[in-house]
Amino acid sequence: MASLQSPIAIIRPEIIEFGVATAGRLGNWAAGKGYRRILVISDAFNASRVDVLELPGSVSVFANVKPEPDTHNLDQVLAAAREANADLVVGFGGGSAMDLAKLAAVLCGSSQELADVVGANRVTGPRKVALAQVPTTAGTGSEAGIRALVTDPDTRAKLAVESLHMLADIAIVDPALTFTVPARTTAATGVDAMAHCVEAFTNRKAHPIIDLYALEGTRLVGRYLARAVRDGSDAEARAGLSLASLYGGFCLGPVNTAGGHALAYPLGTRWHVPHGAANALIFPHVLAFNTPAVPEKTAAVMAALGHEGRGDVGTVFEAAHAFCTGLDIEMKLSGLGVPESDLDAMAEDAFAIRRLLDNNPRDLSRNDIRAIYQTAY
Known part of the structure; x- marks a missing residue:
């Protein structure tokens, strides 16, 4: 166990909005930053309520996030990000959606591929798109972190990526979004x-x-x-x-x-x-x-x-x-x-x-x- 004298780095998003009915603040933030091409990465259920985020500009939605996503699911997300030419990526859902959003944000417009960044501190930055995270479950805490996981379907192993470049610019934690969780x-x-x-x-x-x-x-x-x-x-x-x-x-x-x-x-x-x-x-x-x-x-x-x-x-x-x-x-x-x-x-x-x-x-x-x-x- 570390002592009080042990060095440690505390890492969290620059902006954290917390509280019931805060989801719409993402739109105000995005508009203030001038983001006009936005990709929301979500599952089918949460894709049906993207309007709660009040996003400006052209909004594309990838609605096919799978539980425990694999590399094939990530490839689909990256294709959607390229097509949207997004300047802001939003993870809207549970940990799976937010992890895929992190990876999309750092791999979009980059010469690096997933294999190049697996492990710690292998992402070449700075990233070219902004990243926002909006959790709809209370479990993973992925909105505040710098790690993302996807499964290799061949080896059935978790591939872990860790990088400061995957830290969200803003995280909005609205407990009202969790009311519908069974x-x-x-x-x-x-x-x-x-x-x-x-x-x-x-x-x-x-x-x-x-x-x-x-x-x-x-x-x-x-x-x-x-x-x-x-x-x-x-x-x-x-x-x-x-x-x-x-x-x-x-x-x-x-x-x-x-x-x-x-x-x-x-x-x-x-x-x-x-x-x-x-x-x-x-x-x-x-x-x-x-x-x-x-x-x-x-x-x-x-x-x-x-x-x-x-x-x-x-x-x-x-x-x-x-x-x-x-x-x-x-x-x-x-x-x-x-x-x-x-x-x-x-x-x-x-x-x-x-x-x-x-x-x-x-x-x-x-x-x-x-x-x-x-x-x-």
């Missing part, structure tokens, strides 16, 4: 937001500056997630979750996630389990596994979720598992359609994600990962 998706994405915070808080790279956001993000999920699942129109609960998601995004830049996300990724790449659902299922297992390495921080996490008491592995697992099952989240791999015969391959895939596993406070071997999958099955 209860089950609200639950899963809420736990994903919490996982970002918890994995950063218990991380080998954890830093006191980021701990502030990580612990408060966890508290917000503990306070508001069940309320939002019960009543999607609860504006205070939706705002609390949107803030938790934003704080989780603040955690991702300088610290990032760890073992939980590494184990969750193969569920998405191999079996197309939504990212939030995958992280929710894995969360109690890795939190409990890490408890011996970070007992005090684990106790703080459990207190933030309303579970004061002993911090032993069994108690932590039971309480975290109960938190998720209380939200009606599917907590068995078999219930998500994952075949038991694939657990070995999943463990191999997860063990290879060193960029995350090396952040984990306790070493996770292949056998440890395989055992967690078996327990979760």
